[in-house]
Amino acid sequence: MAEAPYDTVLQNFRLADGGPPGQRLALKDGRIAAILPADAPAPPASQVLDLGGDLLLPSLVDGHMHLDKTLFGLPWTPHAAEPFRMSRIATDERLLPSLPLDTAARAGALIRRCVANGTAHIRTHADITPAFGLSALEGVLAAREAHKAAATVQVVAFPQAGVMRAGGKPMLELLDAAIGAGAELVGGIDPCEVDRDPAGQLDGIFAIAEKRGVGVDIHLHEAGELGLFSLLEICARVRAHGMAGRATISHGFCLGGIAESKQKAAAEMMASCGVALVTHGAGSATMPPLMLLRRAGVRVFCGNDDVRDTWSPYGNADMLERASVIGWREDLRHDPLILELFSMVSSEGAAALGIADYGIAPGNPAHFFTIAAENIPDAIGAHPPRKRVFYAGRLVAADGAWGQAA
Numbered sequence: 001m002a003e004a005p006y007d008t009v010l011q012n013f014r015l016a017d018g019g020p021p022g023q024r025l026a027l028k029d030g031r032i033a034a035i036l037p038a039d040a041p042a043p044p045a046s047q048v049l050d051l052g053g054d055l056l057l058p059s060l061v062d063g064h065m066h067l068d069k070t071l072f073g074l075p076w077t078p079h080a081a082e083p084f085r086m087s088r089i090a091t092d093e094r095l096l097p098s099l100p101l102d103t104a105a106r107a108g109a110l111i112r113r114c115v116a117n118g119t120a121h122i123r124t125h126a127d128i129t130p131a132f133g134l135s136a137l138e139g140v141l142a143a144r145e146a147h148k149a150a151a152t153v154q155v156v157a158f159p160q161a162g163v164m165r166a167g168g169k170p171m172l173e174l175l176d177a178a179i180g181a182g183a184e185l186v187g188g189i190d191p192c193e194v195d196r197d198p199a200g201q202l203d204g205i206f207a208i209a210e211k212r213g214v215g216v217d218i219h220l221h222e223a224g225e226l227g228l229f230s231l232l233e234i235c236a237r238v239r240a241h242g243m244a245g246r247a248t249i250s251h252g253f254c255l256g257g258i259a260e261s262k263q264k265a266a267a268e269m270m271a272s273c274g275v276a277l278v279t280h281g282a283g284s285a286t287m288p289p290l291m292l293l294r295r296a297g298v299r300v301f302c303g304n305d306d307v308r309d310t311w312s313p314y315g316n317a318d319m320l321e322r323a324s325v326i327g328w329r330e331d332l333r334h335d336p337l338i339l340e341l342f343s344m345v346s347s348e349g350a351a352a353l354g355i356a357d358y359g360i361a362p363g364n365p366a367h368f369f370t371i372a373a374e375n376i377p378d379a380i381g382a383h384p385p386r387k388r389v390f391y392a393g394r395l396v397a398a399d400g401a402w403g404q405a406a
């Protein structure tokens, strides 16, 4: 018997562009082999799946995670930290090593939640501190390896306890070792507030990035003019090191707390230097002006940040729910704006993470999900459970849960 030309043919679904009904998606070797028109004869395939008329969307991208901090996999654990950044850092160092589940097990539990919610690509920060050394990174890398058939995980070596205040040179050597051990980007954190030595931290981490040929993703929580100062210092170094397109500022709360004229100037600087912004719509901080940034040409993407962890008890690792939170905070009501919002949890995130061949098109990896929604605004607004999640053409989650439905 001749070999079937396709591994799987999917039928009875709708694409986001509202294209003609009756199209079929033909998958082979983990990729989208063809999008067949409705009037084409049914092709032979090893497997034919009827998707029940659901909307089929490209996999989601979570651009800011902390897989190593999550408490998923454990019974409910009451929040233990005081409401200050430094007390949360201290709680991490006290609590995380004493948990009955190790980093790999907890990170794996969170990756599976991400996948169940239709996410295929994750950028996570892993704590690199004098207390933890490379142990959190090693746990995250083990979880990544165990789930490589369901998602990609990009890791930032994150100096959660600071760089200069955490020892300076030995801390920079630890970050460099983290890149050698498998992290793909160098992180940073509040170079003024945490380190009180912006040049020390930023020169140090950019030197590692240059030496290793990797990007940077820097947590910047600093408010107002102080944060703007740090942001411009980061932009200057991105330009000086020729790192356009490989630099991200996480949060950038300061952009929401300065005069509009300064917002515009900062946005133009970020765009001209190739510095992206990732946001999670923090409830307790000023929001960066996302649309102003986008109109200036800044790449803006989204992530969940802390999900049921030592920093926050909230969240379920759902990027559609996260999009609805961000849209609600940013007052994005009209459909065209909600479609832009979707790009920030999908294609813009993929571009920021350097994911090639992203989207529903022939030749691309078959990463997508289905959802019982009329269209993208409905999918974000109501964010019902993902019906089916495919990674490389394989069903990896169904009905909102990891693994295939019974």
Ligand SMILES: [Zn+2]
Pocket: 064, 065, 066, 125, 219, 250, 305, 306
């Ligand atoms: Zn973070």
